[in-house]
Every structure is written in C-alpha cells, then in structure tokens.
Amino acid sequence: MDGDTVRIKNIPNEFKLALPILRKIEAAGYEAYFVGGSVRDTLLNRPIHDVDIATSAYPSEVKALFKRTVDTGIEHGTVMILDHGTGYEVTTFRTESGYQDYRRPDKVTFVRSLKEDLKRRDFTINxxxxxxxxxxxxxxxxLADMKAKIIRAVGNPEERFNEDALRMMRAVRFASQLNFKIEPQTLSGIYDHSQLLKKIAVERIHTEFVKMMLGQDAQNGLTLMIKSHLYQYVPGFTSRLIELQKIANAPFDLKNEVQVWSLFTSNFRFQREQIALFLKNWKTANKIINDVILTTELIFQIKSQKVNNLNLYWAGRQNVLNAVDVLSRSLNAxxxxxxxxxxxxxxxxKRQLNITGGELIKQKILSPGPQLGKTLAELERAVVLGQVKNQRSALIAAAIALNKE
Structure with a gap:
C-alpha cells in the first residue's frame, strides 16, 4: 500500500483500553484500525474524545465475534461493541455514493479495502x-499537511462538499480549533458551494459554529466564514456583514456558549425579544437564551457606565463573569x-432574604394575595441596594412601612 508511515511509540491509554477489540477482530483474520479524529488529536497532543475503529469485517462478521453488540448505525456499517466495559463503535470499511440531501449517502457499499474507506473521508488530517x-x-x-498546519480536502473538494455540505463548517471549525490554514483549492470549494449549507439542519451547524467560536483562533474561523460567504447561510447573519467584520477584527477570547452568543447579540445591539428570536432560529437551549439575554443587558449597562448592584444581582455571578469575559479584550475599564x-x-x-411570606402573614402584616408577592419583591430590591439591612426586625419594619403607604 502506498503512503507515508509513522510509528507512535507510546499509544495513549484510550487506545490501549480498546486494544482487546482490535486484537479479537484481527485474530479472526480481518483488518482493524483506529481512525479519524482520535488519531489526529494524538499526533497533535490534544485530548482524545471518541475512539473509533474501522475494520474489513462486515457488520454480521463483527457481531459474530462479540457477545454484546448494539446496531447503532447498522445500515452504514456501524456496530457498538459493549463487552469490554466501554462502548466502542466499530464501522466496516465502506464506499458511499449518491448524496441527494448533501448530507447522507443514498448508497453505502461495504468493502475490504482500507484505502477505499479513507478515500471517502473529509480532510487529509482525518x-x-x-x-x-x-x-x-x-x-x-x-501527516505532511499536519506538519504544515493545513486543512485540505481528501481528493476533489467539490466532491467532498457535495457529499456532505456540513464539511464546509467543519473546515472553518478545524482552522479555528487547530490554528491551521485552509489550503486555496479547499477554500475555493467552500466558496463555490457555500449555498449548500442551507440544506443542513441548523442544529448541526450550531454545534460546529460554537466549537469554532471557542477555538484558539476563532477570529480566523469567523473571517473564513465571511470570506467564503458561509455567513450568508446561517440564521440572522445575512444582513450583518459590517458587524461581523468588526467582531472578526477585534480581539476576543470566549470560554462558553453564552459568551459566544452574547458577543454577537451585543454587537448587533439586540434587545430581549430580538435575542430570543435570533437564538430560537439557531435552535439554542432555553437556559442559554435566558443567560444570553441577562449577559447582553449587563454588557450594555457596563458600556454606558450605568451598572448598579441590582443589575449585577439580576444577572447572577456567572453572567457577570460572562459579560466581563466578552468585554475584557475590548474595554479598558x-x-x-x-x-x-x-x-x-x-x-x-431571594432565598437568602431573612423573612418569608409565611412569617409576614403570621405577624398579621399581610394576607395571602398579590400584595404579599409585591412586598417581598420590594424588600428583596431594598436589601440588594443596601436600603434595608437583611435582618428580620429591619425587614418586618420595612414591610409595615411599605404597607402603610
């Protein structure tokens, strides 16, 4: 078989744990290898996530070798092996053809050749x-591309992106995460096929986009999205070129998804309802949407130098931290x-308030009803602003005063 070969002297523990599976498949006369991202990350000294195994054995042959298996993607040749403590996905070497939806192959053919299997993968480093x-x-x-820090499609980029349009987002994500460059022909293929991103489910784009924005060279990832026109085919970005260029040209260092979205919503000057709609279109989780609203509002208050204790209190410590992280590289304050x-x-x-509604009723200061909730909210506000001490006697006195008015 042609190609370069390199030997890793100390293979990581994640692979060692899966070796019994490889050996059992090989002992039965088949080929088996670790493939994909875990191999790339080992060579780059990055943490390994999923250990994937590819084999010349067909799914029925794999299942015959192990006691406990699950058909996780049997139509694509993937079987999960469970009888070694951890679940490992084992996929038969395959070729693919006919991508009507620009995402999944219409036809998968199992083959015995490693070369044929590797040929269908997205980028040379994978x-x-x-x-x-x-x-x-x-x-x-x-290996040469890894050394040169290059993302290059395997074979013809046009074909690779026609097969699976999400690969275009994966290219910019890898460029950001690994601090690699996309080689010209591959970048040109993304530019020519950027409109195919419309065919991909937003949830899948969302995952790649957030990973890209949390990468070590996220400015590069965003710049590549602008350059290749991918930005035109994701929710809410089409008419925001000027703001996107401003974001891509400014330093930022984001730590989590809330910070990612808050960077955009604050630069887009979005208000509460706009943020909610924008992030719903991105299929974002409700908890994230809520935190982005609180973080963005706090960013506006910090920028206009109108932050008081109440703003900090409503945001919560994590969102104060989020706002600080989003602004830390661009604001000198x-x-x-x-x-x-x-x-x-x-x-x-509010649970730290040294009085409860039940006590106010017991003291005959208030009866159950809307006024009780209103009074507790006023007390909470007054304590946060330092107008009333958080002591039972002071809170009772304040509650009486409030209800005399």
Whole structure:
C-alpha cells in the first residue's frame, strides 16, 4: 500500500483500553484500525474524545465475534461493541455514493479495502489509520499537511462538499480549533458551494459554529466564514456583514456558549425579544437564551457606565463573569471591580432574604394575595441596594412601612 508511515511509540491509554477489540477482530483474520479524529488529536497532543475503529469485517462478521453488540448505525456499517466495559463503535470499511440531501449517502457499499474507506473521508488530517502496533497509515498526505498546519480536502473538494455540505463548517471549525490554514483549492470549494449549507439542519451547524467560536483562533474561523460567504447561510447573519467584520477584527477570547452568543447579540445591539428570536432560529437551549439575554443587558449597562448592584444581582455571578469575559479584550475599564462588587452584595438569591411570606402573614402584616408577592419583591430590591439591612426586625419594619403607604 502506498503512503507515508509513522510509528507512535507510546499509544495513549484510550487506545490501549480498546486494544482487546482490535486484537479479537484481527485474530479472526480481518483488518482493524483506529481512525479519524482520535488519531489526529494524538499526533497533535490534544485530548482524545471518541475512539473509533474501522475494520474489513462486515457488520454480521463483527457481531459474530462479540457477545454484546448494539446496531447503532447498522445500515452504514456501524456496530457498538459493549463487552469490554466501554462502548466502542466499530464501522466496516465502506464506499458511499449518491448524496441527494448533501448530507447522507443514498448508497453505502461495504468493502475490504482500507484505502477505499479513507478515500471517502473529509480532510487529509482525518484520513489517518492507526494499527495496534502504533503504526500510522497515511495515504493522502495527512501527516505532511499536519506538519504544515493545513486543512485540505481528501481528493476533489467539490466532491467532498457535495457529499456532505456540513464539511464546509467543519473546515472553518478545524482552522479555528487547530490554528491551521485552509489550503486555496479547499477554500475555493467552500466558496463555490457555500449555498449548500442551507440544506443542513441548523442544529448541526450550531454545534460546529460554537466549537469554532471557542477555538484558539476563532477570529480566523469567523473571517473564513465571511470570506467564503458561509455567513450568508446561517440564521440572522445575512444582513450583518459590517458587524461581523468588526467582531472578526477585534480581539476576543470566549470560554462558553453564552459568551459566544452574547458577543454577537451585543454587537448587533439586540434587545430581549430580538435575542430570543435570533437564538430560537439557531435552535439554542432555553437556559442559554435566558443567560444570553441577562449577559447582553449587563454588557450594555457596563458600556454606558450605568451598572448598579441590582443589575449585577439580576444577572447572577456567572453572567457577570460572562459579560466581563466578552468585554475584557475590548474595554479598558477595570472589569474585575464588577466581580468584587457582585461578591459584596448583601444577598445573591431571594432565598437568602431573612423573612418569608409565611412569617409576614403570621405577624398579621399581610394576607395571602398579590400584595404579599409585591412586598417581598420590594424588600428583596431594598436589601440588594443596601436600603434595608437583611435582618428580620429591619425587614418586618420595612414591610409595615411599605404597607402603610
């Protein structure tokens, strides 16, 4: 078989744990290799996530070798093996053809050839196979591209992106995460096929986009999205080129998904309802939407220098931290003061109020009803602003005063 070979002397523990599976398949006379992202990340000294195995054995042959298996994607040749403590996905070497929906193959053909299997993969750095003795099989120049820090499609980029349009987002995500460049022909293929991104489910784009924005060179990822026109085919970005360019040209270092979206919503000057609609279109979780609203509102208050204890209290410590992180690279203000101010708040949760509705009823200050809730909210506000001490006697006195008015 042609191609470069490199041997890894100390294979990571994640692979060692799966070696019994590889050996059992090989002992039955088939080929088996570790493939994909885990091999790439090993060579780049990055943490390994999923250990995937590819084999020349057909699914029925794999199932005959192991006691406990699950058909996780049997039509695409994938069987989950459960009888070694951890679940490992084992996929038969295959070729694919006919991509009507620009995402999934219409036809999958099982083959015995590793080369045919690696040929259908997205990028050269992901088309590497690792054998049980630590030998890397590289048939498409993935090792050289890794060394040169290049993302290159396997074979013809036009074909790869027609097969699966999500690969275009994966390319910009890898460029961001790994701090690699996309080679010209591959980038040109993304530009020519960017409109195919419309065919991909938003949830899948969402995952790649957030990973891209949390990468070590996220500005590069965003710049590539603008350059290749991918930005035109994701929710809410089409008419925002000027703001997107501004974001891509400014330094930022984001730590979580709330910060990712808050960077955009604050630059787009979105209000509460606009944020909710924008993020619903991105199929974002409700908890994230709520935190983005609170973080964005706090960012506006910080920028206009109108932050009080109540703003910090309603945002909550994590969202104060989110706002500080989003602004830390672009604002010269001493943002650490905001966290210190939050930590000095008399209470950070209404459950810390030293009086309950039940006690106010018991003291015959109030009866059950809307006025009770209103009074508790007023007391909470007054305590946060330092107008009333969080002591039972002071709170009772304040409640009496409030209800005399």
């Amino acid at each position: 088309a590497l196979a690792l054998s049980e003795d630590g030998q890397i099989t590289d048939l498409f120049g993935g 001493n943002l650490d003061d905001l966290l210190r101010a939050y930590d000095r708040l008399p209470i950070t949760d």
